[in-house]
Amino acid sequence: MSAFRNKRILLVEDEFIVAAMAEDMLTDLGATVVGPAGTVACGLSLAETELLDAALLDVNMDGERIDPVAEALMARRVPIVFATGYGAAGVGGAEDAPVLDKPYTQEALVLALSRAMNIQP
Amino acid sequence: MRSRLEAAEQTLRAMRSGEVDALVVDGPQRPHVCTFKSTVEPYRLLIEQMAQAALTVSRHGLILYCNESFARLLGRRRDSLLGARLQEHVVDGDQAKLDELLQNGYEPGREFAMRTQDGDLVEAYLSSSPLAVEDDEVRCIAVTDLSQQELRLRHVAVVEASHDVIYALDENLSIQTWNHGAELLTGLAPVEAIGRSESELWPSSRVAELTDLVRQVRESGRPVSIDTVRRREDGSRADLIYTLTPIMGRDGQLTGYSVVAHDITDRKQNEERLGFLTAELDHRAKNLLASVQAIVALSARNASGLEDFLGSFKARLQALAVAHTLLSDHNWGGALIRDIVDGALGGFKDDSRIRIEGESVELRPVTAQNLALSLHELATNAVKYGSLSVPRGRVEIAWWLNDGRLTIEWSERDGPPVTPPKRHGLGSRMIQQLVAEKDGQVDYRFDPHGVYCRFELSPDMLSSWTPNQESQTGMA
Helix, strand or coil, X not given: CCCCCCCEEEEECCCHHHHHHHHHHHHHCCCEEEEEXXXXXXXXXXXXHXXXXXXXXXXXXXXXXXXXXXXXXXXXXXXEEEEECCCCCXXXXXXCCCXXXXXXXXXXXXXXXXXXXXXXX | CHHHHHHHHHXXXXXXXXXXXXXXXXXXXXXXXXXXXXXXXXXXXXXXXXXXXXXXXXXXXXXXXXXXXXHHHHCCCHHHHCCCEHHHHECHHHHHHHHHHHHCCCEEEEEEEEECCCCCEEEEEEEEEECCCCCCCEEEXXXXXXXXXXXXXXXXXXXHHCCCEEEEEECCCEECCCCHHHHHHHCCCHHHHCCCEHHHHCCHHHHHHHHHHHHHHHHHCCCEEEEEEEECCCCCEEEEEEEEEEEECCCCCEEEEEEEEEECHHHHHHHHHHHHHHHHHHHHHHHHHHHHHHHHHHHHHHCCCHHHHHHHHHHHHHHXXXXXXXXXXXXXXXXXXXXXXXXXXXXXXXXXXXXXXXXXXXXXXXXXXXXXXXXXXXXXXXHHCCHHHCCCCEEEEEEEEECCEEEEEEEEECCCCCCCCCCCCHHHHHHHHHCCCCCCCEEEEEECCEEEEEEEECHHHECCCCCCCCCCCCCC
């Protein structure tokens, strides 16, 4: 059905209602959601231990930056998409990662994930 | 009478043109002969042209001679003053003082109020000395216009007292004056600053800026302002508007510069703060839109039809709004769990079927919002299918702290028999997320006698927020 079928995608988002929607969007694409993680600590634990094809990360986690999670993912060469209300603000070391401006549509999510994972949408 | 006046005028004209060497003045007992021992032309010219007002009077106040400056001070024509009495131009209250001035041969100086042609008063300082004449009948009076003097002194005082930095440079940028504001900013006393070169006060990395500024001022002949920064004595950074103004001599040549620097650090900080707040506001608005978008999507997904969608959408939006109001009331520093629980129960919070019990605990902003929406789902389900759907049903909501972790318990009793739902609702999904994922416990059971839900929040979801503390954190 889609290029994301059975892809394992880490979801880190502190607002659970937004996380639930993102989870539905990813599930609808056929992906398997790892998480959702609501804290940086939990996201980091999943980023270090889970088998992952990509990650969708909220940038500001209740005042705490997502950077440690992003760094752990980059070390494992896991493609990242950032979602933020702050606009396209690069996260340390991951300036090339696509940035989704909140609120985002499913189409925008597909484009960003495709770019990050270097696959045809 | 007329002939005497004509004679007096002739005498005065002769005096002015330097033709007389002596003057006969009527005294109280007998006429006196006043002789100018030294009516040398250069002296006359000096007195004529000097800026200070000066006059000679007889001991009785008859004005024998005055210079143009004196006439100007009183706003009168000089020829109208010659031969008049000085007393006519001094206010009544100062007449006794004037008599003393005229009687004493030598008077170092007193203040007088003098009246101008227009009736205005001029404060003046009069000093008198006997003119070297044969007898003691003529006084030479020097008049200092205090109104001008006062203005000048006030001008100096304004510069000196200003908290703005104001000082003068010579044409080689050597510091010549140093006001209080300059001392405040730099910590340098006047004695330390005067004589130094302006460039020594500039950070070495910015000296090129000064060179460029001086060039612009020289070329344009006009003041030029720049924004620059300085280190204060205590090492802190000061943002300045720095204005260099050329000072021209009488010949139109540049003789130096004035420096005026205004500290705009506070303004800059306010601008930065405003920029931060605007970005934060934009960020919050976008996050709120994302939340609303999520509520729309999730409500639509689970709705059986438009009516069902509208009902759950409106109720969830309301729950979100209540949580936002609580957080906004506390400057987004956090919220009290009791307020969140009350808000999530909405119209049911005072319902006799509900018991709420727990200590005062503060939640971080995002946790507060997540909990508010989760509890809203539990409450909605209780009203639709659970114990709040019947009159005798009960709900107990309790929480307690244990080792820094917050346990929250929701238990329904005496409702209709419970059957587990076919799929997880939004409330269940959110509560699963709410608990601390790694080692948190969630216990969500659809027991036949009532729904039971118990979950734990980790210490980092709780806030050390106090009502007066402003939020430094945002939502995302």
